[in-house]
Amino acid sequence: MASRSLLKTFFFWIGIGFISFVFLKVVLIKKNPPTGVAYSGFQTLVDNGDIVSANIYVESDSARVDALLRSSQKYVETTISSAELPDLTRRLRDRGASVSIRESRTLDWAMLVLMAVPLILLIGFCLFLARRVQSSARRAQATEEAKSRTGIGYDLHRLEEGRPLIVGGIELTFDKGPVGHSDGDVLAHALCDALLGAAGLGDIGTHFPDTDPQWKGANSLLFLEHAKKLLADKNFAIVHVDAVVIIEKPKLGPHFPKMREALAKALGVSSDKIHLKAKTNEGVDAIGRGEAIAAHVVATLSLR
Numbered sequence: 226m227a228s229r230s231l232l233k234t235f236f237f238w239i240g241i242g243f244i245s246f247v248f249l250k251v252v253l254i255k256k257n258p259p260t261g262v263a264y265s266g267f268q269t270l271v272d273n274g275d276i277v278s279a280n281i282y283v284e285s286d287s288a289r290v291d292a293l294l295r296s297s298q299k300y301v302e303t304t305i306s307s308a309e310l311p312d313l314t315r316r317l318r319d320r321g322a323s324v325s326i327r328e329s330r331t332l333d334w335a336m337l338v339l340m341a342v343p344l345i346l347l348i349g350f351c352l353f354l355a356r357r358v359q360s361s362a363r364r365a366q367a368t369e370e371a372k373s374r375t376g377i378g379y380d381l382h383r384l385e386e387g388r389p390l391i392v393g394g395i396e397l398t399f400d401k402g403p404v405g406h407s408d409g410d411v412l413a414h415a416l417c418d419a420l421l422g423a424a425g426l427g428d429i430g431t432h433f434p435d436t437d438p439q440w441k442g443a444n445s446l447l448f449l450e451h452a453k454k455l456l457a458d459k460n461f462a463i464v465h466v467d468a469v470v471i472i473e474k475p476k477l478g479p480h481f482p483k484m485r486e487a488l489a490k491a492l493g494v495s496s497d498k499i500h501l502k503a504k505t506n507e508g509v510d511a512i513g514r515g516e517a518i519a520a521h522v523v524a525t526l527s528l529r
């Protein structure tokens with residue numbers, strides 16, 4: 226994209242350069258009007274060799290002469306009859322002046338129009354290029370959006386006394402812990418569901434049924450490690466994970482760094498991709514009464 230915008234800038238300034246050139250040309254034509262002189266006076270200038278160059282604009286039966294003076298570097302203008310033209314041309318050339326004969330002054334405008342053609346083409350090309358850059362940027366954005374997937378995960382476990390409280394792969398000191406087939410890690414389970422959901426791979430129950438004895442009391446980080454492999458098989462990369470764990474007690478915040486590290490390690494990502502938050506339920510319902518723990522997770526994946 227950087228090279229495209231550089232190209233756009235380049236063509237923009239080329240366009241500005243052309244506009245300035247044409248503008249200056251018009252202004253210069255208008256700001257340096259030649260001084261009118263009588264033909265007799267003009268002849269004297271010719272004979273004195275004071276004419277550097279002359280533009281002769283031939284009209285139906287007369288001709289207008291614009292000439293640059295050697296002495297003052299200014300232009301003078303005179304009108305002659307067509308009959309006098311051959312003689313004047315010869316005398317000018319004899320004295321070393323360059324002579325240019327044109328059909329009429331309108332040719333200047335024709336030249337200007339001619340000069341404007343490349344400018345118009347250039348502006349058209351720049352507009353075309355800008356539109357192409359814009360549409361390809363839109364396409365790239367659409368592709369990028371198609372590559373990005375989001376999944377949501379939720380889990381809740383009842384808490385019972387005498388069981389270990391494991392959240393985010395970390396065991397916390399507490400008198401209650403989740404009831405579950407595995408270790409009952411709500412955060413790992415919700416995270417697993419969010420990842421599988423984003424990848425369109427079903428849910429945790431599909432891959433790790435709680436009827437399967439091999440998952441009894443299992444460390445839930447194993448589920449995440451397996452989910453990581455499933456995502457890799459489908460060319461998904463984890464962009465970001467945001468989670469909220471709801472439990473009345475104990476406070477989870479101080480344990481977040483360790484949890485993030487454990488989850489990140491299981492998923493093979495850096496811990497800055499995992500964001501954790503904790504909430505209480507303000508004493509309301511089962512969670513509020515300390516009878517359950519729950520987690521919500523949103524995960525974003527990208528297709529590699």
Ligand SMILES: [Zn+2]
Nearest residue numbers: 380409411414
């Ligand atoms: Zn669970």
